Amino acid sequence: MRVKICGITQPQQGVAIASLGATALGFICVPATKRYVNVAQIRAVVEQLPQQVHKIGVFANSTIEEITQIVVESGLTGVQLHADESKEFAVQLRQMLPNVEIIKALRISSAEDLEEARAYTSSVDTLLLDAYHPNQLGGTGKTLDWKMLEQFNPDCPWMLAGGLNPDNVVQALSQVKPSGIDLSSGVERAPGDKDLDKVAKLFERLATK
Numbered sequence: 001m002r003v004k005i006c007g008i009t010q011p012q013q014g015v016a017i018a019s020l021g022a023t024a025l026g027f028i029c030v031p032a033t034k035r036y037v038n039v040a041q042i043r044a045v046v047e048q049l050p051q052q053v054h055k056i057g058v059f060a061n062s063t064i065e066e067i068t069q070i071v072v073e074s075g076l077t078g079v080q081l082h083a084d085e086s087k088e089f090a091v092q093l094r095q096m097l098p099n100v101e102i103i104k105a106l107r108i109s110s111a112e113d114l115e116e117a118r119a120y121t122s123s124v125d126t127l128l129l130d131a132y133h134p135n136q137l138g139g140t141g142k143t144l145d146w147k148m149l150e151q152f153n154p155d156c157p158w159m160l161a162g163g164l165n166p167d168n169v170v171q172a173l174s175q176v177k178p179s180g181i182d183l184s185s186g187v188e189r190a191p192g193d194k195d196l197d198k199v200a201k202l203f204e205r206l207a208t209k
């Protein structure tokens with residue numbers, strides 16, 4: 001299963017998390033948010049990571065030009081669109097960045113939101129379902145209603161996000177069958193400061209599955 005740990009800010013933590021088993025690391029490219037990192041900070045982590053680890057930039061309503069510039073300058077291998085980006089936007093972005101994974105994140109609070117997510121499957125590589133919060137786009141620690149996702153089986157790979165932590169991940173995966181999971185605040189000491197003990201515990205719990 002893919003395991004993405006998001007909100008990486010420090011090179012040593014990124015390297016350690018990759019060696020514990022993360023298949024993808026996420027970098028928050030949303031200015032004025034708590035885990036924001038600039039191109040130089042992303043590059044400092046990316047340069048130290050094994051090639052096979054996916055390096056995902058998280059964007060919110062950035063322009064295609066802004067995203068392209070950051071991807072090219074920092075060595076990201078994927079883009080996560082985490083706000084109001086349309087299907088058409090994702091298709092245009094792919095034309096600019098044909099070899100970069102495009103992930104569309106949707107914040108889910110109803111069955112209608114799930115239908116909206118399904119509509120993206122032919123325009124992106126991967127879906128990511130996150131929890132809805134009225135004032136924050138992500139990294140909220142809030143869980144989704146897993147019951148609502150029990151039958152969710154879209155035509156493309158999808159990742160479960162939102163409030164996952166080492167203590168609830170096994171329960172989540174007994175109810176829901178995503179292709180991957182994404183965690184941020186559930187493996188942190190403080191925003192952007194990952195807790196390696198919690199990350200190790202996460203992989204121990206996943207190994208029991």
Ligand SMILES: O=C(O)c1ccccc1NCC(=O)[C@H](O)[C@H](O)COP(=O)(O)O
Pocket residue numbers: 006007026028030033034035058060082130137138139140141142161162163164182183184185186
């Ligand atoms: O994490 C942030 O600070 C963030 C800010 C703005 C947009 C997106 C953001 N995070 C996106 C992620 O992919 C998080 O991993 C996801 O929301 C899950 O977070 P958590 O509930 O803390 O595990």
